[in-house]
Amino acid sequence: xxxxxxxxxxxxxxxxxxxxxxxxxxxxxxxxxxxxxxxxxxxxxxxxxxxxxxxxxxxxxxxxxxxxxxxxxxxxxxxxxxxxxxxxxxxxxxxxxxxxxxxxxxxxxxxxxxxxxx
Numbered sequence: 763x764x765x766x767x768x769x770x771x772x773x774x775x776x777x778x779x780x781x782x783x784x785x786x787x788x789x790x791x792x793x794x795x796x797x798x799x800x801x802x803x804x805x806x807x808x809x810x811x812x813x814x815x816x817x818x819x820x821x822x823x824x825x826x827x828x829x830x831x832x833x834x835x836x837x838x839x840x841x842x843x844x845x846x847x848x849x850x851x852x853x854x855x856x857x858x859x860x861x862x863x864x865x866x867x868x869x870x871x872x873x874x875x876x877x878x879x880x
Contacts, residue, residue, distance in 0.1 A: 774817035
């Protein structure tokens with residue numbers, strides 16, 4: 763990503779390209795491992811890496827962050843909506859006996875659903 767950033771800061775690197783370069787160097791990992799074990803750990807260590815459907819990149823402008831937020835928003839909001847619909851479908855035939863979003867372990871999830879559905 764650093765090389766790509768230096769040559770063209772607006773260009774994304776596809777995960778397949780990163781995996782290919784790692785495999786050439788003897789690292790055998792898959793996309794899930796790349797995301798979970800490398801990208802997420804770099805982000806946890808405060809390395810700014812944005813991603814979108816076009817790949818990963820080091821951000822160079824506000825638009826990179828907007829695309830990053832849009833990418834996650836387009837996934838998270840529909841997921842919350844789906845959980846809310848499933849919750850309604852579960853409560854109806856069980857006459858409210860399966861009101862899982864009332865469990866303490868789902869408190870944050872319930873708050874997120876309520877906030878997203880406003």
